[in-house]
Amino acid sequence: MSPKTADVILETHRLSRHFGGLRAVDQVSFQVRQGEILGLIGPNGAGKTTVFNLISGFLKPTAGTIHFQGRPIHGLRPNAIARLGIGRTFQIVKPFSDLTVRENVLAGLGHDLYPTLRALREHYLRPDAVRRADRILEVVGLSEYADVRAGTLPIGLLRRLEIARALALEPVLLLLDESAAGLTHHEVEALGALVRGLRDQGITILLVEHNMRFAMGLCDRIIVLNQGRILAEGPPEAIQRNPKVIEAYLGHSGRVAHR
Amino acid sequence: MGYLVSVMTFASIWAVLALSLNILTGYAGQVSLGHAAFFGIGAYTSALLAVKAGWSFWPAFVAAVLVTGICGALLGLPSLRVRHDFLVLATMGVNFVVVAVFKYVDFFGGALGIVGLQKPQIFGWTLRGWGFLALAVAYLLLTLWVSDYVRRTWAGLAFATVREDEDAAEAMGVSVPRFKIYAFAISAALAGGAGSLYAHFLGSIFPDHFAFVESIGIMSMVVFGGLGTLRGPVVGAFVLKILPEYLRVVGDYRYTLYGGVLVLMMLFQPQGILGDNSWLWKRLQALYARWRPGPQPRPTSRALSAANPGDDPAPASRSGRVNPGERTHESENS
Amino acid sequence: MTLWNILLDTLTQGSIYFLIAVGLTMVYGILKILHIAHAAVYTVGAGVGLAVFRLTGNFWAALAAAMVVSGAVGVLIYRGVYFYMLDQPRIVPLITSVGLFLLMQDLLQKPYLMGPYQHAFPAQDVFPSLTLPWGTVPSAQVMILVFTALTLGVLYGVFTRTRLGLAWQAAAMDRDMAGAVGVNLNRAIALNFLLGSALAGAAGVLVGVFYNSVYATMGDVPSYKAFVVIVLGGMGSVSGTVAASFLLALAETVLLSSVGYVLPRDAIAFLVLILVLMFRPQGLLGR
Ligand SMILES: Nc1ncnc2c1ncn2[C@@H]1O[C@H](COP(=O)(O)OP(=O)(O)OP(=O)(O)O)[C@@H](O)[C@H]1O
Ligand SMILES: [Mg+2]
Numbered sequence: 046m047s048p049k050t051a052d053v054i055l056e057t058h059r060l061s062r063h064f065g066g067l068r069a070v071d072q073v074s075f076q077v078r079q080g081e082i083l084g085l086i087g088p089n090g091a092g093k094t095t096v097f098n099l100i101s102g103f104l105k106p107t108a109g110t111i112h113f114q115g116r117p118i119h120g121l122r123p124n125a126i127a128r129l130g131i132g133r134t135f136q137i138v139k140p141f142s143d144l145t146v147r148e149n150v151l152a153g154l155g156h157d158l159y160p161t162l163r164a165l166r167e168h169y170l171r172p173d174a175v176r177r178a179d180r181i182l183e184v185v186g187l188s189e190y191a192d193v194r195a196g197t198l199p200i201g202l203l204r205r206l207e208i209a210r211a212l213a214l215e216p217v218l219l220l221l222d223e224s225a226a227g228l229t230h231h232e233v234e235a236l237g238a239l240v241r242g243l244r245d246q247g248i249t250i251l252l253v254e255h256n257m258r259f260a261m262g263l264c265d266r267i268i269v270l271n272q273g274r275i276l277a278e279g280p281p282e283a284i285q286r287n288p289k290v291i292e293a294y295l296g297h298s299g300r301v302a303h304r
Numbered sequence: 305m306g307y308l309v310s311v312m313t314f315a316s317i318w319a320v321l322a323l324s325l326n327i328l329t330g331y332a333g334q335v336s337l338g339h340a341a342f343f344g345i346g347a348y349t350s351a352l353l354a355v356k357a358g359w360s361f362w363p364a365f366v367a368a369v370l371v372t373g374i375c376g377a378l379l380g381l382p383s384l385r386v387r388h389d390f391l392v393l394a395t396m397g398v399n400f401v402v403v404a405v406f407k408y409v410d411f412f413g414g415a416l417g418i419v420g421l422q423k424p425q426i427f428g429w430t431l432r433g434w435g436f437l438a439l440a441v442a443y444l445l446l447t448l449w450v451s452d453y454v455r456r457t458w459a460g461l462a463f464a465t466v467r468e469d470e471d472a473a474e475a476m477g478v479s480v481p482r483f484k485i486y487a488f489a490i491s492a493a494l495a496g497g498a499g500s501l502y503a504h505f506l507g508s509i510f511p512d513h514f515a516f517v518e519s520i521g522i523m524s525m526v527v528f529g530g531l532g533t534l535r536g537p538v539v540g541a542f543v544l545k546i547l548p549e550y551l552r553v554v555g556d557y558r559y560t561l562y563g564g565v566l567v568l569m570m571l572f573q574p575q576g577i578l579g580d581n582s583w584l585w586k587r588l589q590a591l592y593a594r595w596r597p598g599p600q601p602r603p604t605s606r607a608l609s610a611a612n613p614g615d616d617p618a619p620a621s622r623s624g625r626v627n628p629g630e631r632t633h634e635s636e637n638s
Numbered sequence: 639m640t641l642w643n644i645l646l647d648t649l650t651q652g653s654i655y656f657l658i659a660v661g662l663t664m665v666y667g668i669l670k671i672l673h674i675a676h677a678a679v680y681t682v683g684a685g686v687g688l689a690v691f692r693l694t695g696n697f698w699a700a701l702a703a704a705m706v707v708s709g710a711v712g713v714l715i716y717r718g719v720y721f722y723m724l725d726q727p728r729i730v731p732l733i734t735s736v737g738l739f740l741l742m743q744d745l746l747q748k749p750y751l752m753g754p755y756q757h758a759f760p761a762q763d764v765f766p767s768l769t770l771p772w773g774t775v776p777s778a779q780v781m782i783l784v785f786t787a788l789t790l791g792v793l794y795g796v797f798t799r800t801r802l803g804l805a806w807q808a809a810a811m812d813r814d815m816a817g818a819v820g821v822n823l824n825r826a827i828a829l830n831f832l833l834g835s836a837l838a839g840a841a842g843v844l845v846g847v848f849y850n851s852v853y854a855t856m857g858d859v860p861s862y863k864a865f866v867v868i869v870l871g872g873m874g875s876v877s878g879t880v881a882a883s884f885l886l887a888l889a890e891t892v893l894l895s896s897v898g899y900v901l902p903r904d905a906i907a908f909l910v911l912i913l914v915l916m917f918r919p920q921g922l923l924g925r
Contacts (some may be wrong), residue, residue, distance in 0.1 A: 049552065123474035133475055141468035144461075152465045155458040156477030164458040165486070214477060329847050335729050337736060385916040389672050389728045393865055397908040400862065404905035521741050527733065548752025559744035570730050571722060 052079045052283070054218055054249050055100070055131075060109035062095055062271075069095045071273035072109070077218065082240065082250045084264035084281075086257070088294060091270040093253040094136055097220050100251075101133045102126040113218070128156050132211030133220040138203040142196030146187055149195050149206055150178040153213025178213065185209045185239060200227050208239070218241065221252040225259050237263050261285060269293070307549075311438050313505060314544040316440035317498050320447045322525040322537035324494035327451060329523075330532035331460060332487035333467025334383050337519045338395035341379070341402040342492040342513030346372040346499025348406060351418040351509055361424035361504050368500035369493045376492020377485050384481045387470075391402055399516050406511035417510035421503055427567055444538075447494050451534055454490065463487055517559060524562040527569050530576030530585070642773040644891055650779050652887035653786035654848070657841035659864040659871075659879050660793070661712070661834025667810040667874030668830050670728055670920035671720060674735040676838055677861025679715070683708035683839025684846040684856060685752050688759050697764045697847075702845045705836040713828050713836020721824075739861070746854040756853040759846040778848045789837060792867055793876065796833070810874060846858055866911045886910075 053176045055077040062070040070092045077083050085093050098104040100111055102123035111119040118126055127133075132153075141149050154174050159163045182188045190198065195206060196228040204224050211219055221240070225233045233256065240263060244250055254260035260267065261281040269284060271293045277284055284290055326337045350368040351574040359367070382394040404413045424431045424439065431439050454460050462483045465473035470480050503509045525544050530536025544565065548558040569576060577584045652866040658680055665673045687704035691697060715738065723731045746752050765784065765786070768775040797803035808816035817823045845860075846852040869885055871878030886907065893906065 101475065103474070122479065123471075124477050127475055129475040135472065135475070139469045139472040139475075141465055141472060143468055144464055147462070148461065150593045152461055152473075152478070153476045155461060158458045159462055159478050159482070165454075165460065167458055168456045169458045169461045170456065210476060212471075335733070378686075382912055382916050389670075389732045390869075390915055391728070391867065392732055393672065394912050396862065397912045397915075400908045401905050402913070408905070518741060520736055523733065524737065556748075557744065560741050563737040563739070563741030563744065567719065567734050567741065570734040570737070571719065574730060606820075 047206055053077070053139075053252070054079045056112045057100070058110045058227065059098075060096070060099060060111060061107045062099055062104055063107045064093075068273045070099065070106075073270070073273070073275055074109075075268055075275065075278065077249060077251055080244065080247065081251055081262055081265045082244055082252065084260045084267040085251060085253045085270060086255075086260055086267060086284075087270035087276070090272075092273040093270055094222055095273075096270070097133060097222050097253065100126075100222060101131060102201050118293055128160075130217035131220065132214040132216030134207035134211055134222055135202070136222040137225070138200065139208055140195040140198070140203055141207055142194065144195055145192050146195050146198070146206060146209075147175070147178050147182065147191040150181050150213045151175070153210045154178060156214050181209050181212050183213065183241075185194070185249070186235065201229070201232055204228065205236075212243075212268060216248060218249045218251065221250065223253050223255060225254060226255045232261055306433060309433050311546055311549045313437045314442045315542045316437070316444045317502050317505070318522070318525065318545045319444050319541035320498040320501075321522045322529070322541040323444075323447045323451050323534070324491045324498070325522050326526050326531065326534075326537045327454060327463075327494070328487050328491035329526065330537075331455060331467065332463040332484060333488060334380075334484060335388070335393050336395040337391050337516070337523060338379075338397070338399035338402075339491075339495060339522045340514045340516065340518035341395075342372050342376055342495035343401045343499045343502070343518070343522075344376065344402060344406060344509075344511075345375050345492075345516065346496025346605045347503040347509050348412060348418070348499070350500035351421055351503045352412070352506070354421055361422065361500075365424075365497060365500040366502075369497045372496020372499065373489045373493030376496075377489040379492070380485050380488025383484045383488065396516060396519075399514075399519055403511050403515055406514070412511075415511065417508055418503075419508035421507045421509075423507075424504055428467055436505055440505075443497060443501060446539070447497075448534060450490075459483065459486060490581055517562075520566070521559075521562045524565045524569075527574075527576055528565045530579035530582060532581065533576070533578060536576045536578045540576070592625065640773075644888075644895060646773070646775065646779065647891045648884060648888045650782055650848070650887075651891065652884035653782050653843065654845055654860070655863060655867050656786060656883035656889060657789065657837055657844065657878055658860045658882060659867040660789070660876060661838045662864050663868045663871065663874055663876055663879040664806070664830050664834040667876070668806055668813070668827060668875075669720065669724065669731075670771070671731040672728075672735065672865065673715075673720075674732070674861055674865075675715060675738035675742060677836070677857030678739050678746070679708050679711050679835045680838040680842040680860060681743065681746055681752075681854060681857040682711055682842070684759075684842030685746065685850045685854075686689065686839070688757055688845035688846060688852045691759065691761060695763045700761070701840060701843050704839040706839075708839025708842070709836035712831040715835075716828060716831040720838060739857075743855060743857065743882040752852070752854040754854065756851045758850050758853050759843075760850065761847045762850065763904070764847075782844050782848060783842065789840075790880065797876065798824075802829060864905055866907045866914075869914055871910055 053151055054077045056069065056075075058074050058290065059072045061068065061072055073096065086095065087093055099106050099119070102118070102121050102125070106119050110117055112129065113126075113129060118129065130176070141152060144152070149171055154177055155164065155169060159165065179188065179191060182191055185208050187202065187205055187209060190202065195203070198206065208221065208224060216286070225236055228236060237259065240250060240252070245288055252260070252264070264281055267279065267281055267284045268275055269287075269290050276293055277287045277290050279287075321339065321343055324342075325336065328334050328336055346368040349371045350364040353364040353367055354361070366368050379398050382398070383391050384396055411416075423436065430437065462473065462478045464482050465478050466483050467477060473480055521544070525540035526537045527540070528544060529538065529540025544562065548555040548561065554561055572584055573579070575582050579585060658677070662673055662676050665671055665676070683704040686707040687700040690703040691700035693701070719734060719738065720731050723734065747754055762778050765777045765780040768778040768780050797807065805816065805821045808819070808821055809823060809826055813823065842856070845856070863886070867882045868874070868879060870886060871880075871882030890906065
């Protein structure tokens with residue numbers, strides 16, 4: 046690896062995904078650096094979730110490449126990418142409703158056993174696994190719900206459960222898709238603290254956000270996506286002042302950058 | 305007495321079938337209406353080895369389990385491409401094709417079936433009557449143990465994630481195809497053993513013993529007792545297998561009963577009479593708690609989310625509104 | 639087999655598939671339910687038709703009675719059962735439907751209904767046979783072809799020219815939306831079942847006359863065949879169903895006349911179904 050790319054953990058190169066005639070993601074190239082919090086913002090339908098789905102393997106690129114820690118991952122199945130250490134949350138939460146909150150997290154802790162035959166032999170309710178699950182629940186603040194069926198949780202807690210499950214993969218890179226959506230002001234602040242804490246533990250974070258104030262305050266760097274293309278890239282202050290960005294937001298949904 | 309013993313033997317064999325389908329449908333959420341095909345593959349494997357190759361029961365039984373498990377893995381391949389109601393269609397198709405092969409390919413004995421199978425022997429004793437019942441019950445206990453063991457393993461947890469949400473399962477590092485195939489293989493292998501027992505108990509088998517209606521019967525036993533639990537399929541099989549034998553009215557209307565059970569359970573108690581949230585099971589638990597006060601056992605809910613959505617034990621909404629979208633825009637698993 | 643025979647067989651068999659499958663397709667299009675019990679409705683139609691024919695000796699009365707009773711049974715199934723499951727996962731109504739099918743067919747086999755026997759339906763000479771330059775069309779086949787043509791015409795008219803047809807199309811696209819813009823969903827769906835089931839009843843009578851045989855399990859094979867047809871036809875598209883019906887009939891006829899008898903016709907159809915489900919899940923004729 047060349048010195049310049051030494052700290053690049055994820056890199057997309059001219060990444061594209063078309064749905065019929067729609068270019069949901071169009072020749073997007075960007076890098077995620079080790080240890081940063083990178084924000085991906087843009088109006089509705091800009092292609093943010095599609096970028097996440099491409100990185101995590103739920104969609105195959107129409108063209109372009111994705112490299113994670115120097116190796117190509119486009120073409121891998123989602124479970125393989127997850128086991129490489131890319132955790133993700135879903136914008137539309139997908140809890141294992143019938144399992145308890147703890148079991149939801151345990152499901153992620155099994156990630157390195159699933160491809161082996163040990164998965165068929167070993168019980169999952171082992172004290173060490175349960176301890177690790179409970180520690181993760183503590184980090185995201187779900188301890189008191191450990192034995193509750195996930196399907197009964199309100200949306201705010203489900204978003205935290207999404208993060209908890211992704212953390213169970215022991216990820217190197219964490220993809221958060223609008224984790225702050227629908228949260229109260231108070232919860233948003235707690236989320237910000239959580240994300241910073243995770244970064245301090247060495248986890249790199251790529252997050253999609255609609256809440257501008259939150260994204261601006263949290264991210265080291267921001268990429269603005271519009272109609273599948275990168276519109277701007279830079280530190281939050283520069284993005285906020287960028288006339289192209291302001292216009293894209295005003296033109297599309299009438300939302301001003303400062304909300 | 306002999307009649308009772310024979311009825312109990314059949315009931316035990318069907319309880320194994322119900323439990324094995326439960327692993328596939330209750331644990332892993334893959335609804336199959338072709339389970340009788342695996343039952344038949346086990347029976348035919350065992351019978352052919354006994355009649356054509358002169359094998360005795362025990363090795364034939366083991367071979368039936370193995371062969372059916374492998375067939376299960378292969379016939380489970382459609383589940384990697386199709387889901388939900390289309391998977392049901394595909395499994396029905398598998399059932400028809402398998403029965404057609406038994407019926408129209410001479411090697412399998414054709415419509416005349418295979419006759420002249422010996423009962424198993426152990427230390428020179430021939431197992432018949434009580435002896436065979438003991439064998440069937442032992443196999444049922446083994447199946448119960450396997451069902452319980454699998455459920456507690458990481459694979460059991462992976463099955464549950466596949467059942468609940470395939471995308472989220474993948475995001476947790478679970479290879480959905482791998483675990484679907486596991487579920488099909490385990491489920492089929494257990495059913496294959498039941499087929500072997502059945503063949504050697506009856507002494508002769510015919511293609512129609514494994515027809516689509518039998519698949520419906522097995523499903524109705526699981527659904528009646530309670531999908532996803534261990535007690536449910538066993539109780540379902542015993543009730544629905546024994547009732548027609550002793551009540552003549554019911555005997556004449558055996559398939560009406562199976563069909564009616566499916567309709568009524570789906571309408572009023574989709575989690576089955578002994579499912580975790582069912583009326584009867586809650587009453588029983590309340591009774592038990594009153595007799596023996598102490599900490600409530602945590603419900604280990606494993607009901608099929610597809611048949612038991614959410615928390616709501618109410619029969620069904622009467623709003624007449626529907627939610628047709630079953631895939632989110634994010635799912636595109638190829 | 640001459641070309642003429644192949645053509646005639648294909649047309650007849652395809653018409654039969656179409657008449658049975660079109661009701662299923664309509665139900666699937668609007669409710670996304672795989673309505674297996676439809677095959678029992680078809681048998682009910684045949685049975686009622688035969689009973690009325692024996693009483694009156696009039697084919698037309700038999701056909702009308704079959705359509706009325708089958709239509710009513712269809713609506714009953716919707717209002718009594720499926721109606722309560724519309725917002726459940728699609729597996730729930732499917733399992734229910736399988737149960738209903740088994741239940742109805744078991745009851746039909748009872749001695750006080752149809753019993754376990756085949757009954758003759760001697761109404762073959764209602765239509766004249768038709769002599770064309772290429773060959774003769776026997777009267778029973780004339781009957782089926784005429785009825786199919788009529789049905790196609792009527793369906794085309796209903797779907798394109800009436801408010802009801804529009805309502806069905808809207809509901810098929812997005813039921814919630816259709817309800818929101820003022821389509822009376824319950825009425826539209828009930829009428830959908832009425833028409834689809836009435837057609838199945840008519841098909842029961844026609845097939846009964848064609849084979850001169852009516853029996854309680856006559857719905858077995860057609861029901862599964864009908865699924866092959868609707869899957870091939872792209873799930874819920876009526877025009878796809880028309881094409882798929884004749885395509886399946888053609889494939890079967892050609893295969894049977896050239897390759898001969900390897901597996902029964904029905905096993906072939908099911909192998910095709912499994913393969914199509916796996917490799918072209920949107921149907922052979924879907925987009
Ligand atoms: N599976 C799919 N099939 C067809 N079109 C899709 C699919 N997924 C996304 N799209 C389209 O691609 C475009 C980008 O969608 P995407 O979900 O990536 O946007 P987004 O930036 O995440 O928007 P939001 O802020 O609303 O979450 C949209 O026009 C969407 O309709
Ligand atoms: Mg999005």
